[in-house]
Amino acid sequence: MKITADVGIIAAGPAGLCAAVSAAEAGASVVVFEKANNVGGTANMGMGPFGVESRIQKAAFSNLTKEAAYRKFMDYVHWHTDARLVREYFWKSGDTIDWLEDMGVKFVGALKMFPDSEATWHVVQPEDGSRPGPRAATTMNKVVYKRALELGVKFFLETPAYRILKEDGKVCGILARNAEGEEVELRCKAVVVATGGFCGNLEMIKEYTGYEYGKNIFQHTDHNIIGDGIRMVWEIGGAKGRMSIEATGGRASVGDGDMEAAILSIAFAQANLTVNKQGFRVCDESIMQNSSVAANIIDEQPDKKVFNLLDESIIKRYRRSGMPFSSSVIGAGNIDDFDVRFTKLAELYPEHFFAADSLEELADKAGVDKKNLLETVEEYNDACDINYDDVFGKDRRYLLPYKGKRFYAAIGRIGGYGTLGGIKVNWKQEVVDENSEPIPGLWGAGSDINEIYDGTYMFYLPGNTMGFAVNTGRIAGERAAEYALNLD
Ligand SMILES: Cc1cc2nc3c(=O)[nH]c(=O)nc-3n(C[C@H](O)[C@H](O)[C@H](O)COP(=O)(O)OP(=O)(O)OC[C@H]3O[C@@H](n4cnc5c(N)ncnc54)[C@H](O)[C@@H]3O)c2cc1C
Numbered sequence: 001m002k003i004t005a006d007v008g009i010i011a012a013g014p015a016g017l018c019a020a021v022s023a024a025e026a027g028a029s030v031v032v033f034e035k036a037n038n039v040g041g042t043a044n045m046g047m048g049p050f051g052v053e054s055r056i057q058k059a060a061f062s063n064l065t066k067e068a069a070y071r072k073f074m075d076y077v078h079w080h081t082d083a084r085l086v087r088e089y090f091w092k093s094g095d096t097i098d099w100l101e102d103m104g105v106k107f108v109g110a111l112k113m114f115p116d117s118e119a120t121w122h123v124v125q126p127e128d129g130s131r132p133g134p135r136a137a138t139t140m141n142k143v144v145y146k147r148a149l150e151l152g153v154k155f156f157l158e159t160p161a162y163r164i165l166k167e168d169g170k171v172c173g174i175l176a177r178n179a180e181g182e183e184v185e186l187r188c189k190a191v192v193v194a195t196g197g198f199c200g201n202l203e204m205i206k207e208y209t210g211y212e213y214g215k216n217i218f219q220h221t222d223h224n225i226i227g228d229g230i231r232m233v234w235e236i237g238g239a240k241g242r243m244s245i246e247a248t249g250g251r252a253s254v255g256d257g258d259m260e261a262a263i264l265s266i267a268f269a270q271a272n273l274t275v276n277k278q279g280f281r282v283c284d285e286s287i288m289q290n291s292s293v294a295a296n297i298i299d300e301q302p303d304k305k306v307f308n309l310l311d312e313s314i315i316k317r318y319r320r321s322g323m324p325f326s327s328s329v330i331g332a333g334n335i336d337d338f339d340v341r342f343t344k345l346a347e348l349y350p351e352h353f354f355a356a357d358s359l360e361e362l363a364d365k366a367g368v369d370k371k372n373l374l375e376t377v378e379e380y381n382d383a384c385d386i387n388y389d390d391v392f393g394k395d396r397r398y399l400l401p402y403k404g405k406r407f408y409a410a411i412g413r414i415g416g417y418g419t420l421g422g423i424k425v426n427w428k429q430e431v432v433d434e435n436s437e438p439i440p441g442l443w444g445a446g447s448d449i450n451e452i453y454d455g456t457y458m459f460y461l462p463g464n465t466m467g468f469a470v471n472t473g474r475i476a477g478e479r480a481a482e483y484a485l486n487l488d
Contacts, residue, residue: 001178001182001184003184003186003187004186004187004188005028005029005030005187006023006188006189006190006485007019007030007189007190007191007480007481007484008032008033008188008190009031009032009033009194010032010161010164010174010192010194010195010228010229010232011032011033011034011035011161011193011194011195011196012032012036012039012041012157013039013040013041013042013043013194013196013469014041014049014137014140014141014144014469014470015194015196015445015469015470015472016032016034016445016473017039017040017145017148018144018445018471018473018474018477019192019194019443020032020151021103021144021147021151021153022477022478023192023477023480023481024153024477024481026478026482026485027481027485028480030477031156031186032153032156033159033161033174035161035195035224035228036157037157039145040137040138040142040145041141041196041222042199042220042225043137043140043466043469044135044137044141045135045137046135046137046417047121047123047132047133047134048121048123048124048132048136048137048463048466049137049140049463049466049467049469049471050093050122050462050463050464050466050467051093051094051120051463051467052064052065052066052069052090052093052094052120052461053065053066053093054094054110055101056097056101057110057119057120060109060119062119064118064119066090069118069120069461070087070090072460073086073461077453077454077458078454080454081454082426085425085427085429086452088427088471088475089468089472089475092471092474092475093467096467096471097122099474100140100143103143103144104143104146105124105139105140105143106125106139107122107123108123108125109122109123110122111328111462112462113290113328113459114289114290114325115289116289116460117290117461117462118460118461118462120462120467121462121463122463123136124136124140126138133329133330133331137466156176156178156184159176159177160177160224160228161174161175161176161228161229161232162176162177162228162232163175163232164193164232164233164235164236164442166236171190171191171236171440171441172189173185173188173191174186174191188484189441189483189484189487190442190480190483190487191441192443192445192473192476193232193442193444193445194229194446194448195228195229195448196222196418196448197227197418197420197421197422197448198226198227198230198243198419199222199419200222200223200225200226201225201226201227202221204226204227208243209245216414217245217304217414218251218252218414218415219245219248219414219417219418220416225418229422229423229448230422230448233444233448236439237433238423238424238431238432238439239424239432239433239434240424241421241422241423241424242421242451243419243420243421243422243451244451244453244455245416245418246292246416246417246420246457246465247292247295247296247299247414247415247416248292248294248295248416248417248459249288249293249295249297249298249306249413249415250265250294250413250415251410251411251412251413252411252413252415253415260341260345261345261349261353262330263330263334264333264341264342265333265410266323266325266327266330266333267310267315267318267323267333267338268308268310270314270323270325270398271285271286271288271289271325271395272308272309272314272398272400273285273308273309274288274307274308274309275306275307275309275368275372275373276301276305277303277368277369278302278369278372279363279372279375280372281380281391282301282306283392284389284392284393284394285308285392285398286394286395288412289325290460291459292456292457292459293456293459295415295456296456298412298413298414299414304414305411305413306411307368307411308409308410308412309377309402309408310408310409311404311406311407311408312405313401313402314400315335315339315408317400318335319335319336319338324397339406342355346408350365352410352411353409354366355406355407355408356406356407357406357407358407359373359377360374362407365409366411368409377402380401380402381401381402381403383399384400384401385401387399417457417465419447420453420457421449421450421451422448422449423444423449424449425444428479429443429444429445429475429476429479430442430443431444441480441484443479443480445469445472445473445475445476446468446469446472446473447468449472450465452468
């Protein structure tokens with residue numbers, strides 16, 4: 001099948017969807033190829049994008065300005081990224097939230113991810129009216145998809161693109177193959193690539209980030225997202241961008257028991273004692289509320305793992321007066337019958353969770369150095385007695401001693417939401433070659449081009465990768481349309 005359009009878009013994750021709408025709004029005819037049988041990509045699992053100076057924030061009297069947020073972001077990443085590209089993203093981000101609202105997306109508000117973060121996370125209100133949780137952003141993707149269809153965008157689902165066509169130095173089309181095995185050849189003037197990175201390609205993860213899936217990283221994987229766009233761009237002379245994992249600290253997946261593990265894990269994420277396998281304390285545990293910082297802390301430890309510890313006296317106290325932190329995804333954890341439920345979980349997943357009647361037994365079960373653990377707990381209990389943590393200076397509110405008769409441990413590992421980077425672009429999101437020269441007609445968007453974090457995902461301004469995807473998608477669509485409509 002041979003077809004034509006002004007702009008061709010590879011993939012319909014949030015970046016591709018927003019590119020499709022903005023290009024069509026600019027007057028271009030648009031074709032989108034999507035590998036999966038639905039749209040939305042990994043954003044279907046998430047809750048919402050970043051934005052600053054949105055209408056929602058202004059109505060809530062937020063005093064966070066785009067200049068202040070930008071400065072905070074750039075200082076956080078040591079200015080080790082394209083400052084102009086980040087500027088374009090931040091300056092657009094509030095307006096993009098308004099743009100999504102005008103399309104029909106409803107947000108519950110601009111929320112924080114944890115106490116020290118800013119309220120930039122525009123969490124989507126699910127269409128069924130339920131409390132937003134994992135998958136809330138599916139509703140946003142559906143609304144953007146509907147808007148694209150209304151604008152006349154043509155979608156080919158289950159039709160992965162496999163080659164970008166280039167003639168006389170200019171990009172001029174896309175080859176894709178549909179579910180029936182038929183080749184679809186699109187001839188177009190501009191192409192936007194937004195295939196979401198390489199989270200499902202374990203070889204690429206090992207080669208380009210050094211992590212080994214299942215050994216020292218347990219992040220989200222998706223069999224559709226295997227670096228296709230990155231490979232297609234490299235094949236036609238695009239330069240390699242900096243590649244990394246969007247790492248967060250958390251639990252390794254335990255399959256069927258995930259939800260119960262996630263609920264009970266909230267009790268383990270309350271800034272209590274955390275040690276490495278040598279039994280030494282690893283940080284001021286309250287800092288681990290920021291899960292990308294937690295990933296870095298875990299990364300520094302032997303075998304890249306830590307052990308969060310609890311005992312029955314702490315659980316008793318939480319039941320009486322509540323836990324200091326709730327999960328921004330799941331809410332307040334239900335810890336009724338904790339001992340029974342956690343003991344069952346520990347029996348089901350003996351490599352992840354441990355319950356014991358003494359600290360010695362807990363150390364043996366979990367594989368933590370017993371002598372050091374006992375010394376660490378003694379030192380920590382002393383700190384709790386005098387209400388001062390001379391090792392890490394943790395806030396007094398979180399100093400709870402281990403005085404119970406039943407002890408619990410949960411292993412913390414490095415997980416994450418996916419991968420970042422691979423395709424090198426300039427600040428206009430034009431894909432560039434090894435000489436930093438733009439390849440005419442080719443734009444990148446979303447996680448394929450996201451190298452803005454200098455190695456640590458910026459959780460203090462939450463919603464940042466989906467925010468990057470929707471904004472860079474929208475910008476790429478506008479620029480690709482302008483180029484295509486003005487090409488002789
Ligand atoms: C559990 C989870 C929760 C998350 N929550 C949040 C959150 O609340 N806020 C936030 O900021 N970020 C969140 N993220 C991250 C966010 O979802 C991603 O940053 C975002 O979806 C990236 O958008 P994208 O369009 O670049 O890629 P993706 O959403 O990954 O989409 C890529 C698309 O490319 C398609 N594709 C791949 N290869 C081809 C091909 N050859 N041809 C055609 N199509 C192809 C795929 O099928 C997919 O649809 C979360 C991620 C996960 C896993």
